[in-house]
Amino acid sequence: MYLHDLFYFMILISQLNIVESNCSHLELCTCDINEVICDANYGNQTEHINFSLFTSLPSVDSYYFRNFNEIPAYAFQNLTFLSNHAITIHLINVKVIRSNALSTSMIIPDKSTISINIELSTNASSITLQSNAFNGIKINRLRFFNINNFNGRPIFDTNCFGENLQIGQLIFEQSGITGFSTAAQKSTTVKYLRIHACPAFTQLTSKSLPSFLSTTESLEISNTGLQLINAYTFQSESLVLKELIIRDNSNFQMFSSNIVDGVLKHLEKLDLSNNPIDALVENYDWSAYSYAKHLVLKQQQIDLFLKTKILNTLKHLRVIDFSEGFIQEDNKDFIQNYFPDMPHLLSLNVSNANFTENMIANLLGRLSNSINQTVTISLLGHTLHDRDFCLFYKIFQKTSNLLQLELDETHECNCIVDLFYNDKNESVAIDVTLKEPICLLNNTRARCDIPSQSIISKCPIDKPNPSGPGTNGNYGLAVALIGVGVTILMILIASGSVIAYRRRRGDRRSTVIDMEKPIENPLTVIMAQRSHVSH
Known part of the structure; x- marks a missing residue:
């Protein structure tokens, strides 16, 4: 074993020596086993301010190139990238990226991915991106950070994207971007576009959208200065959007019903969380989003949206998130309506939303009328009390373990908890990621006697409760046996009646009265007897 460990230790030392030797002749670079850092400020600034075509850099996970005036064409053609690795190139405080700087000249192994992070840490946060600077390659993640101007303007010119460019994620973060130039029409695909923490991004129109949006599956605009989305900004027929995420924008108060022209037929997720939307027309038309399966309205006024009948229009919903939301309307029929x-x-x-316990019971009761598969209800921040046991008991009877509750770990193990966490049937899929009261792990605790509690709470019993902790497992069996006994008794009574009838019929056949012969008239017999006496 000692020789085996020593062997691998020597291999590691040799690799470190190789890495160090590969950088020893480069004045501008330092290397270790995981990363290479090349900085123009390491040497004489007047001599090394332009990027060199490095020919002997080791193969590592991360490359940092800092403080160079420009990245020239085919700058990385001599780099050998690791196979089966996630590789990242960081370009920091670079002023110009020339055409074809990041292009097909880069040989990326099939099982590797490459991400590019471009950021400025200086006050002069402007960068020049020449046409086709990114050309013909597949980029896993392209991120622009802390850049206020692109080619001297706050508008991002997509002409820097060349032909056959594939970008998994395109991210603008803490940027001064206000929109996109749509002049260039190239075969660039961007799967995910995220605009985050960009305060100058205040308005979205059809003219400020990038031309590649027709290839985008997910659009996120979050924590920006967004105030307005113009009418018919999104032309649905040209889009394949699966996710539309507009959230955490502190100035976005108006969500108009006509921002989409048509119906987003590929849409799966709509997220409007934590925007200060304070008004929606009563007859708001949600049909543009009617294919959505996932609705997120976290930290929103829930009743404002529900009054527009949003749930009636989005008929395919599988996941709904109203967590941390609030309701202003105090209406006992709110859930029903x-x-x-x-x-x-x-x-x-509905975790940490201001739903009352009665509203939660009504909500579960409403859901129990239509569910036919397991439904998870997250109720973090809520407490369910035994005083409302009958409401929840009735729901449990109807759902037969189809409602799976998520409660705080600190929630007490009362009768309602024992009712819904009743050692779930093996056939019910349990989500182990859900929180549950930690007291359920205490196997020595006294569990609730559900039948006794139902009597104490004066619950109307419609049908026996499924067996579980605190219930009599033979109760349902006894009821079934009683039913079978009654059935057998009825059969015996019927059989006895048939036998008695047949016996009576046999006795009648042995008497003078024979139903197969006509009955003799008694008056005729008497008259015959009198005639015989007189003679």
Whole structure:
């Protein structure tokens, strides 16, 4: 074993020596086993301010190139990249990226991915991106950070993207971007576009959208200065959007019903969380999003949206997130009025929303009318009390373990908890990621006697409760046996009646009265007897 460990230790030392030797002749670079850092400020600034075509850099996970005036064409053609690795190139405080700087001249192994991070840490946060600077390659993640101007303007010119460019994620973060130039029409695909923490991004129009948006599956605009999305900004027929995420924008108060022209037929997720939307027209038309399966309205005024019948229009919803939201309307019929039957629902999150316990019971009762598969209800921040046991007991009887509750770990193990966490049937899939009261792990605790509690709470019993902790497992069996006994008794009574009838019929056949012969008239017999006496 000692020789085996020593062998691998020597290999590691040799690799470190190789890495160090590969950088020993480069004045501008330092290397270790995981990263290479090349900085123009390491040497004489007047001599080394331009990027060199490095020919002997080791193969590592991360490359940092800092403080160079420009990245020339085919700058990375001599680099050998690791196979089966996630590789990142960081370009920091670079002023110009020339055409074909990041292009097909880069040989990227099939099982490797490459990400590019471009950022400025200086006050002069402007960069020049020449046409086709990114050309013909597949980039896993392209991120622009802390850049206020692109080619001297806050508008990103997509002409820097060349032909057959594939970008998994395109991210603008802490940037001064205000929109995109749509002049260039090239075969660039961007799967995910994220604009985050960009305060100058205040308005979205059809003219400020990038031409590659027709290839984008996910659009996120978050924590920006967004105030307005113009009418018909999104032309649905040209889009394949699966996710539309507009969240955490502190100035976005108006979400107009006509920002989409048509119906987003590929849409799966709509997220409007934590925007200060304070008004929606009563007859708001949600049909543009009617294919959505996932609705997220975290930290929103929930009743404002529900009054527009959003749940009636989005008929395919499987996941709904109302967590940390609030309701202003105090209406006992709120749940009944605004929650329709949702047969496709798989998950509903109302954690830390200001739902009353009675509203939660009504909500679970409403869902129990239409569910036909396990539905997870997240109720973090809520407490369910035994005083409302009958409400939840009735729901449990109807759902037969189809409702899976998520409660705080600190929630007490009362009768409602024992009712819904009743050693779930093996056939019910349990989500182990869900929180549950930690007291359930205590196997020595006294569990609730559900039948006794139902009597104490004066619950109307419609049908026996499925067996579980605190219930009599033979109770349901006894009821079944009683039913069988009654059935057998009825059969015996019927059989006895048939036998008695047949015996009576046999006795009647042995008497003078024979139903197969006509009955003799008694008056005729008497008259015959009198005639015989007189003679």
